Amino acid sequence: xxxxxxxxxxxxxxxxxxxxxxxxxxxxxxxxxxxxxxxxxxxxxxxxxxxxxxxxxxxxxxxxxxxxxxxxxxxxxxxxxxxxxxxxxxxxxxxxxxxxxxxxxxxxxxxxxxxxxxxxxxxxxxxxxxxxxxxxxxxxxxxxxxxxxxxxxxxxxxxxxxxxxxxxxxxxxxxxxxxxxxxxxxxxxxxxxxxxxxxxxxxxxxxxxxxxxxxxxxxxxxxxxxxxxxxxxxxxxxxxxxxxxxxxxxxxxxxxxxxxxxxxxxxxxxxxxxxxxxxxxxxxxxxxxxxxxxxxxxxxxxxxxxxxxxxxxxxxxxxxxxxxxxxxxxxxxxxxxxxxxxxxxxxxxxxxxxxxxxxxxxxxxxxxxxxxxxxxxxxxxxxxxxxxxxxxxxxxxxxxxxxxxxxx
Amino acid sequence: xxxxxxxxxxxxxxxxxxxxxxxxxxxxxxxxxxxxxxxxxxxxxxxxxxxxxxxxxxxxxxxxxxxxxxxxxxxxxxxxxxxxxxxxxxxxxxxxxxxxxxxxxxxxxxxxxxxxxxxxxxxxxxxxxxxxxxxxxxxxxxxxxxxxxxxxxxxxxxxxxxxxxxxxxxxxxxxxxxxxx
Numbered sequence: 001x002x003x004x005x006x007x008x009x010x011x012x013x014x015x016x017x018x019x020x021x022x023x024x025x026x027x028x029x030x031x032x033x034x035x036x037x038x039x040x041x042x043x044x045x046x047x048x049x050x051x052x053x054x055x056x057x058x059x060x061x062x063x064x065x066x067x068x069x070x071x072x073x074x075x076x077x078x079x080x081x082x083x084x085x086x087x088x089x090x091x092x093x094x095x096x097x098x099x100x101x102x103x104x105x106x107x108x109x110x111x112x113x114x115x116x117x118x119x120x121x122x123x124x125x126x127x128x129x130x131x132x133x134x135x136x137x138x139x140x141x142x143x144x145x146x147x148x149x150x151x152x153x154x155x156x157x158x159x160x161x162x163x164x165x166x167x168x169x170x171x172x173x174x175x176x177x178x179x180x181x182x183x184x185x186x187x188x189x190x191x192x193x194x195x196x197x198x199x200x201x202x203x204x205x206x207x208x209x210x211x212x213x214x215x216x217x218x219x220x221x222x223x224x225x226x227x228x229x230x231x232x233x234x235x236x237x238x239x240x241x242x243x244x245x246x247x248x249x250x251x252x253x254x255x256x257x258x259x260x261x262x263x264x265x266x267x268x269x270x271x272x273x274x275x276x277x278x279x280x281x282x283x284x285x286x287x288x289x290x291x292x293x294x295x296x297x298x299x300x301x302x303x304x305x306x307x308x309x310x311x312x313x314x315x316x317x318x319x320x321x322x323x324x325x326x327x328x329x330x331x332x333x334x335x336x337x338x339x340x341x342x343x344x345x346x347x348x349x350x351x352x353x354x355x356x357x358x359x360x361x362x363x364x365x366x367x368x369x370x371x372x373x374x375x376x377x378x379x380x381x382x383x384x385x386x387x388x389x390x391x392x393x394x395x396x397x398x399x400x401x402x403x404x405x406x407x408x
Numbered sequence: 409x410x411x412x413x414x415x416x417x418x419x420x421x422x423x424x425x426x427x428x429x430x431x432x433x434x435x436x437x438x439x440x441x442x443x444x445x446x447x448x449x450x451x452x453x454x455x456x457x458x459x460x461x462x463x464x465x466x467x468x469x470x471x472x473x474x475x476x477x478x479x480x481x482x483x484x485x486x487x488x489x490x491x492x493x494x495x496x497x498x499x500x501x502x503x504x505x506x507x508x509x510x511x512x513x514x515x516x517x518x519x520x521x522x523x524x525x526x527x528x529x530x531x532x533x534x535x536x537x538x539x540x541x542x543x544x545x546x547x548x549x550x551x552x553x554x555x556x557x558x559x560x561x562x563x564x565x566x567x568x569x570x571x572x573x574x575x576x577x578x579x580x581x582x583x584x585x586x587x588x589x
Contacts, residue, residue, distance in 0.1 A: 059457035061541040063582070071429060078425065082418040089409050108421055112428075117457060119432040120571035122537035135424050138417035142409060 004029055043099050044147045051106030058110045058117070067118045074111050081107060085139075094144035101148055105136050124166055129159035141203050153210035157191065157218075175253065182257030185294040188222060189261035189287065191215035196268035219290060223336050226297050227363075231329030251302060255295045262291035279346045286339040293332045300325050330367050334360055435570035439562030440518045442488060442498070443575065446557045458545040459537045460552055460574070464559060466500050466529060473502035474524035482524045485567055486531070487516035502529055512565070521567030533569040535561060540574075544585055551576045551584070 008022045062070070081104045088097040112128045115121070133156045140152040160183070167180035183190065195211030198204040266284045269275070275283070341356035364385065367378065446462035466486055473479055488498040498517075502524075512519070522531040538559065540548055551557060560573040576584040 061457045061539060063541045075422075075425070075429075078422060082422060086414065086418060089414050104421075108425070111425060113457075115428055115432060117539040119436065120459075120535075120538050121432065122459070122461075122534040131424070135421040138413065138420060142414060142417055 040095060040098070040145060040147070043095065044102060047099050047102045048106070051103065051110070054107055055110045055113060058114045061117055070114060070118065074114055078104070078107060078111060089142075098143050098145055098148055101139055101143055102151065104139070105132065105148070105151065108132055108136065124162070126159045126162035126166060129155050129162070133159060141206060143206070146206075146209075149206040150210050153207055153214060157214050160187075160190070178251065178254045179257065181298070182254040185222060185254070185298075186258050186261040186291075187218035188215045188290060189258075189265035191218060192265045192287075193261070193268045196265070196272040199272050199274055219286075219336075219340075222290060222294065223333055226293055227329035227333040229329070230297065230300070230325050231327075251298050254298055258291050258294050262287055276346065279343055282339055282343045282346065286336060286343065289332065289336055289339065293328070293336075296328070300328070330363055333363050337363070432570070435564065435568060436562050436572055439564040439568075439570065441572065442518050442561045442563050442569075443558050444498070444561065445555070446552060446559050457539060458542050459539045460545075460549060460557075461537055462552055462557065462559070464531075464535065467498055468500050468502065468529060472529070473504065474529055475527040479524050480526075484522060484524055484529065486520040486522060486529055487514075488518045488520070488563075489515055490517045518563040519567045520561075520563055520569050531569060532567075535559070535569050535571055538571060538574045540581070544581075547585075547588065548574070548576065548581060 005026070008017070008025060011017050012019060012022050081100055085097060085100045085104060088100055109128060109132050112131060116123055116128075133152065136152060140148050143149060164180040164184040167176045168184070191211045192215040195208050195215055198206075198208040198211065266287050269280045269283055269287075272280070337356050337360045341353050341360070344350075344352040344356060364382065367382065444467075445465045466488075468486075473484060474482070482504060484502045484504060487501045487503055489500075491497055491499060520531050520533070522529050524530070548557075556576050558575040558578065559571060560575060561569045562572050563569045574581040579587075
């Protein structure tokens, strides 16, 4: 509200609107009831806390209650909640509908836990979460506000993450490990694909936004992981990410997963009707940079490990290799952040654009501390980098409109 | 809101849940009962509470089919033959993956399907956890560690296994707990 008053006052002073219009807008804004949103948030918070309580209650394992009674009670409660959801929909009560749906989803999760407990089946948490996501997807699409789609997407992302971590830890079996590592590296693509595809249809677009959100978050995760892993390398250390496997282990599966999901993500961008052509081109470039970096990272990592293991290689080769590896981290981060800042600029998200520029600045400062080669080399490198940035910005100001026009 | 879509969205989770119950119950009810000794420890599951994790002693020789070269990840059947003497346990052997009916014909009383992993037999069915109330976790864990534990399985003809009960000193864990009170 404060921001609206400030803007209105500025526009009034500039003579763009009359004081009568200002008053009318203010009256309208004040009349809008904001309370349901606050109420909604607190009710959802309450439901979430209750649900955690239910899971804990089930996990307490009430051995004096016979299993038949436990399961019957569970089914009766579940059917009652489902009936409540149905009644809320018929009576057109959105708040009640969403609250009961949230309770239904969490109670279902607790019920899966109860079944595991009674039948002593040792399934993994991600399996329960995947089942939950599959059966609750239709109900999620019928929800009124954002909590349920956000929660559903979060559960799905968690399930996928847990699956990857589980497979990567499972006796470090190479095939399974590389498949999971590929999925983990492709996370931004895997999230961007449904995010773009679901944006096409009314109803499905409820989960589109949350998927795009996770695509951006996981992109940052991937970029920073890549950067840290490479730029923190010491010449006497090899990364463990792709080590511990026999020398003939192939990175083909890993690379194929990234390549295919990346290509599908770029194609799915074309379906997204909410983005301009310029954003699509920039996002495709960003996806390509990210995908190629992730594939190169694994090949470098593996090659470096093999070099390290061989011991009899040429020390000069090692130093050259090590320098390329170390410089690839910040180079990829800065380039990716630069592309992302242009995307935010094209979407008129000024604050996020400024934030990206600030992150690029921070990365340059970190380069100074990491020191590549000697202080003198680092200094020259930074000065050249600064000049390139200024030159780039100057060129953008001069030819930006032309480039923008070409992309439109 | 589309009424048909709403009803479908509500019935789908309930039907799947009921199907899960019937599937799990059928596995427990329809199989041959097999009792095997175990050793283990006690962690906690975020959804289902405390459980015992144990290693089942299948009674296999060290030089079993799985420990032979080239059999890593091979799909196998564990053949269990009841010993004739009372409380005699089982004679076990591993065989490569072929028709399970052949194994029954060759005298197996029960067969469990699984695969070789690092020279060990790993069953396909999830029979490595037994859920217990938090308050008894410590005492049951101790009893299992001391080698007093056995697991009661229900093994179907297809080689799938489900847990029926945990025995401590050859009694159901609930009886054992009552006696210890």
